[in-house]
Amino acid sequence: xxxxxxxxxxxxxxxxxxxxxxxxxxxxxxxxxxxxxxxxxxxxxxxxxxxxxxxxxxxxxxxxxxxxxxxxxxxxxxxxxxxxxxxxxxxxxxxxxxxxxxxxxxxxxxxxxxxxxxxxxxxxxxxxxxxxxxxxxxxxxxxxxxxxxxxxxxxxxxxxxxxxxxxxxxxxxxxxxxxxxxxxxxxxxxxxxxxxxxxxxxxxxxxxxxxxxxxxxxxxxxxxxxxxxxxxxxxxxxxxxxxxxxxxxxxxxxxxxxxxxxxxxxxxxxxxxxxxxxxxxxxxxxxxxxxxxxxxxxxxxxxxxxxxxxxxxxxxxxxxxxxxxxxxxxxxxxxxxxxxxxxxxxxxxxxxxxxxxxxxxxxxxxxxxxxxxxxxxxxxxxxxxxxxxxxxxxxxxxxxxxxxxxxxxxxxxxxxxxxxxxxxxxxxxxxxxxxxxxxxxxxxxxxxxxxxxxxxxxxxxx
Ligand code: UD1
Ligand code: MG
Numbered sequence: 001x002x003x004x005x006x007x008x009x010x011x012x013x014x015x016x017x018x019x020x021x022x023x024x025x026x027x028x029x030x031x032x033x034x035x036x037x038x039x040x041x042x043x044x045x046x047x048x049x050x051x052x053x054x055x056x057x058x059x060x061x062x063x064x065x066x067x068x069x070x071x072x073x074x075x076x077x078x079x080x081x082x083x084x085x086x087x088x089x090x091x092x093x094x095x096x097x098x099x100x101x102x103x104x105x106x107x108x109x110x111x112x113x114x115x116x117x118x119x120x121x122x123x124x125x126x127x128x129x130x131x132x133x134x135x136x137x138x139x140x141x142x143x144x145x146x147x148x149x150x151x152x153x154x155x156x157x158x159x160x161x162x163x164x165x166x167x168x169x170x171x172x173x174x175x176x177x178x179x180x181x182x183x184x185x186x187x188x189x190x191x192x193x194x195x196x197x198x199x200x201x202x203x204x205x206x207x208x209x210x211x212x213x214x215x216x217x218x219x220x221x222x223x224x225x226x227x228x229x230x231x232x233x234x235x236x237x238x239x240x241x242x243x244x245x246x247x248x249x250x251x252x253x254x255x256x257x258x259x260x261x262x263x264x265x266x267x268x269x270x271x272x273x274x275x276x277x278x279x280x281x282x283x284x285x286x287x288x289x290x291x292x293x294x295x296x297x298x299x300x301x302x303x304x305x306x307x308x309x310x311x312x313x314x315x316x317x318x319x320x321x322x323x324x325x326x327x328x329x330x331x332x333x334x335x336x337x338x339x340x341x342x343x344x345x346x347x348x349x350x351x352x353x354x355x356x357x358x359x360x361x362x363x364x365x366x367x368x369x370x371x372x373x374x375x376x377x378x379x380x381x382x383x384x385x386x387x388x389x390x391x392x393x394x395x396x397x398x399x400x401x402x403x404x405x406x407x408x409x410x411x412x413x414x415x416x417x418x419x420x421x422x423x424x425x426x427x428x429x430x431x432x433x434x435x436x437x438x439x440x441x442x443x444x445x446x447x448x449x450x451x452x453x454x455x456x457x458x459x460x461x462x
Contacts (some may be wrong), residue, residue, distance in 0.1 A: 003096030004117065005179070006046040009083045009200075010034055010103035011054030011074040016229045022056045024103035025063040026234060029241055029265035030283030030301060032063040033228060036106035036266075043110040044117060046099065050090060052083045060103075079197030080173075081189045088183050097121065098177045100200070104228045105173060106237060107244075112224055113174070119217045120176035126212040127182070127204055129154070130174040132222035139229060140170035141201050143216055151216045152208065154201035158194045169218070171201050172225035181207060241266065271307060289324065298329070306342070320352075323359075341376070358401065371413065372397040381407035381425060388413045400435070409441075 014023020024034040034051075041049065049067075053060045054074040061071055074086045084100060091098075099117060101108065112130070120128035129151070131143050141154045142164050154171045155164050185206040189198045208214050219225050228234050245266055246259035253272030256262045261278040268282045271290025281299040288294070289307030297314040305311070305322045312329030319336035322328060325343045332346050335353040340346060344357045347364035355369045358376040363369060365382035371394050372386050384405050386397045395413035399405065403417050406425030417423065418435030427441030 001121070003094070004044060004046045004099060005048045005050065005091065005094055005096060006041045006044070006099045006101065007084060007087055008034065008037055008041070008049070008051045008101055008103050009080055010060055011052045011057075011077050011083050011086075012104075013055040013077065014104070014229070017231060017234075022059055023228065025059055026228070028106045028228075028234070028237060029263070031265070033106045034060070034063065034103040037101055037103055037108060038064065038067060038069075040108045040110050040113055041099070041101065044099065044113055047096070048094075050087050051103070052086055054083070079192070079195070080200035081186050081198035081202065084200055085183070085186050085198075088186075091179060091183075094179050096179060098179045098182060100175045100177065102173045102227060105225060106228065107224045107226055107240060108174065109221075109224055112219055112221070115220075116174060116176055116217055119215070123215055124212055125215045126178045126207045126210055127214040128176045129201075129204060129214070129216050130172040130219055130225060131169050131216045132172055132219045132225045133168050134170055134222055135168070137165075137168050137170045140227070141173075141199075142167040143169040143171055145169075145216075151204065151214050153205035156192065156194075156199060156201070159192060169216075170225075172219060173227060174225065175200075177203070178212065181210060181212070238263070277313075295329070303334075312348075369397075371395065372399065372411075374399045375401035375403070375419070377401060378403045378405070380405045381409060383408040384411070385409075386411045386413055 010024040012023060017023050025032040028036060048070060050070045050072055052072050052074050054077050057073055070090060072087050072090050074083045097120060116128060116130050139157060141156045142160055144152045144155055144164060146152050157165065182203060185203040188206055189202045191197060192199050204214050223240050226237060228237055242263050245264045246256050246262045249270055250256055254270045255275040258278040262276055263281040265283045267284065268286045270288040273290050274288055274292045276294050277296045279296045280294050284302035286300050286303050288305045291308040292305055294311045295313040298311050300317040303317050303320045306324035308324055309322055309326040314331040315329040317334040320334040320338040322340045323342040326340050327345045331348050333351040337354040338352040339356045341357065341359040343360045345362040345364060346352060346357065350363050350367045353370040355372040357363060357374045358378060360376055361374050361378040363380040367380060367384045369386050370388040378399055387410060388394050397411050397413045398416040400417060400419040402420045404422045406423055408426050409423050410428040412430045415429055415432060417433040420436040421433045422438045423429060423433065424440045427439060429439060429441050433439040
């Protein structure tokens with residue numbers, strides 16, 4: 001079997017997106033569009049993966065940091081064939097199969113790519129192109145076949161005749177080539193009549209009459225090959241992607257009350273008997289246990305949520321961990337590295353950052369907890385704030401097991417509260433509280449009997 005090398009075209013600006021951001025890094029369900037293409041190619045185990053960058057090359061590289069990828073630059077973008085020609089030098093001596101994909105087709109699956117590669121290898125063709133029948137082929141290159149059905153050439157929409165525009169079989173922009181034949185053909189491509197660009201699909205007509213020939217392979221799922229060239233297509237891709245994920249989760253035993261309003265990324269895993277109310281957004285590597293209920297308006301990113309937990313409406317949870325049987329929200333904000341242990345409760349308008357809330361502990365109302373370790377069975381009263389920042393550095397707060405913190409307490413870090421202590425409501429705590437102590441950190445109240453009347457008459461006269 002010949003070696004495989006993958007080339008991903010990602011140098012274009014994406015003019016039709018009308019964006020400062022290069023098209024292939026536009027987020028799709030929280031990940032850059034091109035990351036999906038890399039993911040789909042991964043199981044094919046190509047010897048090498050080359051990404052062609054050009055427009056804002058650094059931004060594209062950063063989006064793919066950590067991947068085993070070679071980058072080749074196309075400083076000026078003169079079309080898809082010109083882009084691929086830039087890889088010629090890097091691929092000197094490579095004589096295997098070349099899989100060429102665009103960075104703007106995020107719904108492609110490994111299965112489809114593998115099918116294309118196998119068909120290519122079995123046929124010994126010089127080029128195998130993936131095609132699809134679309135109800136509306138607008139914007140795509142059309143596949144022109146002979147009367148007997150053989151592949152003749154691909155014509156871009158701008159250059160197609162009115163009859164050719166009626167063709168509904170389109171070029172998916174995914175190809176397998178015999179490397180040695182491809183680069184010969186690329187040299188022979190001439191600039192297109194309308195745009196003056198070098199079109200990669202023109203290689204098909206050039207290779208057609210060479211020994212080995214060319215073939216087209218229709219994709220089993222036409223939705224998979226959709227490219228993103230406009231914001232409208234980006235929206236359409238999201239709709240397709242979210243639908244697909246929702247369908248998978250429904251089949252896996254998750255209740256999604258309105259699958260058309262479930263924005264769930266493809267890497268998300270959810271256990272059975274969990275319930276999702278409408279308008280929940282789940283992104284990145286998020287894992288949710290079974291029997292958990294997530295109410296409307298929650299957005300969760302790269303987080304782990306346990307089983308039998310309830311997330312009430314409007315919570316934002318990022319890079320955090322929530323244990324089993326917890327209750328969170330409504331309107332709680334868990335910032336990176338918040339960790340709630342089993343049966344913890346975090347209530348409305350509470351912000352937690354880089355902190356642990358121990359088993360069975362409660363922070364029920366209007367609090368900020370940052371750089372804090374809270375032990376088990378702790379009650380934190382309404383309005384309690386940890387002052388973790390002095391304008392220069394962040395400091396730690398430690399609250400040990402079984403502590404009761406009254407309402408509206410200010411804990412000025414670094415500070416610790418010993419096991420079983422009680423802090424009076426309204427206290428400002430600047431010194432460590434020993435275990436089992438009762439701490440007051442507030443001025444003593446003064447009641448002046450009968451003075452209210454005198455106060456009122458003074459002010460009325462005034
Ligand atoms: C391309 C195909 C079209 C096919 C469609 C499928 C060409 C000429 N047309 O059209 O037949 O139906 O894909 O989605 O190939 N790029 C570069 N350098 C360039 C130009 C483009 O790297 O000079 C990259 C882009 O970043 C993009 C990819 O190539 O990732 C495809 O370019 P795009 O402009 O999106 O081509 P389409 O018009 O979609
Ligand atoms: Mg495109």
